[in-house]
Amino acid sequence: MVDHARLKQWLAKYQNPDAAYRDLSTAMNHYKSLVPQQESYIFTDGSSKVLVNLIGTIPVNFKGVTYNIPICIWLMDTHPNNAPICYVKPTSDMNLKVSRFVDQNGKIFLPYLHDWVSSNSDLLGLIHVMIVTFGEKPPVYAKPKQSVYTYPTNPVMPVPPGYGGIGGPANLPYPPATPYSGQGNIPFYPPSNSGTGFPGYPPYPPASNFGVPMPSAGTGTIKDEHIKVSLISAIEEKLLRKMKEEVLQKQAELQTLKRTQDELKQGKIKLxxxxxxxxxxxxxxxxHLLMLKDKEQELNTACEKMENQESMDIDDAVTTTAPLYKQLLNAYAEEAALEDAIYYMGEALRCGVIDLDVFLKQVRTLSRKQFMLRGLMQKCRQKAGLAI
Structure with missing residues (x-):
C-alpha cells in the first residue's frame, strides 16, 4: 500500500507539490507495480539532491508474450515543468540491450521526454510511450544459460536477411550519456531461480533467436512447415513494426494538431x-463625432451672430444669471489670483527677494484664504446643483 501522507510529505519541498502528487497518483493507480521512494540523485557535476522516484515494472508485450520491464523514473523538484529522468534497471539475471532509446548506463531517451511540455505531458503518457517503444525494441534480455546448443549436422535452409537472427536488428547509434553514478544501491525485487527477473513473471526476451523459431530437436533437418512458420513469424514481425511506426506517427500528428487547435482557440478568443x-x-x-458636429454648428451660428453685432467689452460679456452664480464666479477668480500669488511668492523666495520668515507668514495667510474660498465654491456648487 502506498503511504499517501508520506508521499505528500516528500513532495512538500517541490515547486508544484499538488501537480506532482496528482501525476504520481494517476500513474500508480494504472500501474500497481510502481511504488514511490525518496532517495538522493547524483547529477553529472557531482552534486546531489533528494528526489522522489517511481520504481517497479511495466508490462511490455513482445511477440505475443507480456514481459515485466524494470524501470526507475526520477521526478525533478520542478515537476511537471521539467521532464523526469528515466532509467532501465536490469536485475542480476538480465543484460541491458543498448539501442537508440537506451544507452549503456540504462538511461532512457525518448522523443516524448525531449518534447516534454508541462501542459500536455504527464507520467501516464510517458509510461504508455515506453510500453509501445519497448514492445518493438526490448531494453533487456535474459542472460544465456550455460548449456551448449548442438546444431544439426545436415544442411539446413539459410535464413533470409532481415528475418531476425542472433542479436536481432542492428542498434542505431545514440550519443552516450553521463553514467548514473552513486546509485547502485537502488532496491529492486529479488530475482527468482526461474530466470524471470521477478517472482511469478514470464522470462525476459532472449538475447538471440528473435523472430526465427529453431528446428525441432532431434530432426536434423528443416521441414517445409518450419520454413512456413519462420516466414509467417518474420512477416508478422515486420507488419507489427510498420503498424507501430504508423501508430506513433499518427499520435505525434494528433498531438501537433491538438496543440494547433488549442492555439487557434486561444487566437479566436483574443480576436x-x-x-x-x-x-x-x-x-x-x-x-463623439455627432457631438462635435453639433458643437461646430453652434459655433458657426454664434460666429454669424457676433459678426452682425457691434463690438462689446469682454468684461461686460461675462455675466451671470443669478446672484449665486455671481458669488461662485467671484470666488473662483479670487482663488485663482491667490494661487498665482503663492506661486510668485515662491519665486521671490527662490530669487532671494524675501526672507523665509516673511514667505511662511504670507503663504500661511494666503493659504487660509484659499481654503475658505474653495469651501465657499463647494457650497455654492452644491446649492446650485452642479457637480462637485
Whole structure:
C-alpha cells in the first residue's frame, strides 16, 4: 500500500507539490507495480539532491508474450515543468540491450521526454510511450544459460536477411550519456531461480533467436512447415513494426494538431475580444463625432451672430444669471489670483527677494484664504446643483 501522507510529505519541498502528487497518483493507480521512494540523485557535476522516484515494472508485450520491464523514473523538484529522468534497471539475471532509446548506463531517451511540455505531458503518457517503444525494441534480455546448443549436422535452409537472427536488428547509434553514478544501491525485487527477473513473471526476451523459431530437436533437418512458420513469424514481425511506426506517427500528428487547435482557440478568443473592443470604440467615436458636429454648428451660428453685432467689452460679456452664480464666479477668480500669488511668492523666495520668515507668514495667510474660498465654491456648487 502506498503511504499517501508520506508521499505528500516528500513532495512538500517541490515547486508544484499538488501537480506532482496528482501525476504520481494517476500513474500508480494504472500501474500497481510502481511504488514511490525518496532517495538522493547524483547529477553529472557531482552534486546531489533528494528526489522522489517511481520504481517497479511495466508490462511490455513482445511477440505475443507480456514481459515485466524494470524501470526507475526520477521526478525533478520542478515537476511537471521539467521532464523526469528515466532509467532501465536490469536485475542480476538480465543484460541491458543498448539501442537508440537506451544507452549503456540504462538511461532512457525518448522523443516524448525531449518534447516534454508541462501542459500536455504527464507520467501516464510517458509510461504508455515506453510500453509501445519497448514492445518493438526490448531494453533487456535474459542472460544465456550455460548449456551448449548442438546444431544439426545436415544442411539446413539459410535464413533470409532481415528475418531476425542472433542479436536481432542492428542498434542505431545514440550519443552516450553521463553514467548514473552513486546509485547502485537502488532496491529492486529479488530475482527468482526461474530466470524471470521477478517472482511469478514470464522470462525476459532472449538475447538471440528473435523472430526465427529453431528446428525441432532431434530432426536434423528443416521441414517445409518450419520454413512456413519462420516466414509467417518474420512477416508478422515486420507488419507489427510498420503498424507501430504508423501508430506513433499518427499520435505525434494528433498531438501537433491538438496543440494547433488549442492555439487557434486561444487566437479566436483574443480576436473576439479585439473585435468587441473595436466595435465599442467605433460606437464611442460615432457618438463623439455627432457631438462635435453639433458643437461646430453652434459655433458657426454664434460666429454669424457676433459678426452682425457691434463690438462689446469682454468684461461686460461675462455675466451671470443669478446672484449665486455671481458669488461662485467671484470666488473662483479670487482663488485663482491667490494661487498665482503663492506661486510668485515662491519665486521671490527662490530669487532671494524675501526672507523665509516673511514667505511662511504670507503663504500661511494666503493659504487660509484659499481654503475658505474653495469651501465657499463647494457650497455654492452644491446649492446650485452642479457637480462637485
Amino acid at each position: 473576439d475580444a479585439m473585435l468587441n473592443k473595436l466595435e465599442k470604440e467605433q460606437k464611442d467615436l460615432d457618438k
